[in-house]
Amino acid sequence: MIDEGYIKFALEWIDSAPPTADEVAQLREWRRPLYAAGLIGHYAELNIGYGNISVRSRDGHFIISGTQTGHLEDPDEQHYARVTDYDIAANRVRCEGRIRASSESMTHAALYELDPNINAVVHVHSAPLWRKLLNVRPTTAASVAYGTPAMAEEFRRLYRETVFAVDGIAIMAGHDEGIIGTGHGMAEASERILGLCDDR
DSSP states (O other), X not given: OOOOSOOOSEEXXXXXXXXXXXXXXXXXHHHHHHHHTTSSEEETTTTEEEOEEEEEOTTSOEEEEBTTXXXXXXXXXXXEEEEXXXXXXXXXXXXXXXXXXXXXXXXXXXXXXXXXXXXXXXXXXXXXXXXXXXXXXXXXXXXXXXXXXXXXHHXXXXXXXXXXXXXXXXXXXXXXXXXXXXXXXXXXXXHHHHHHGGGO
């Protein structure tokens, strides 16, 4: 079952100025090929968007695509939010911008906590890739849902026990079709995901 697009944490949203065009330039550049490949998009039958991307910013915050923007071909800065604070244990996120942050913001926060060298996170959906790579590449436990504190602990486990720390790819068994890519920057994270498509 597709379980996507629903915010599962307490969200404090401050409707304020969006990130700048410069701050979202790399996000927009790399989102385009991900969208073209169908890895970010929209389930028309469910009217729910899927896929989200983020980059760590110099102030220690991170900028992430807004909730339910998967249907947009090339969203601008109005469709990105800045996550300024979060508490994984308390399941709480604070964000600013013209739009609420993605329902995957807690997952992105957990990934940034793993390693200061992770500066970009890409979360995509692909049924064929997910089925092919499930339990072949580092895979979270099927009992753990996205956007929850338990998922943060699962990613810590994968980072300790598997090659996730090396190749930056993880499959989310408890989140149908969900695949995560991380990298030193948006180019590396996106290319790792797009590289999976070469032999799909």
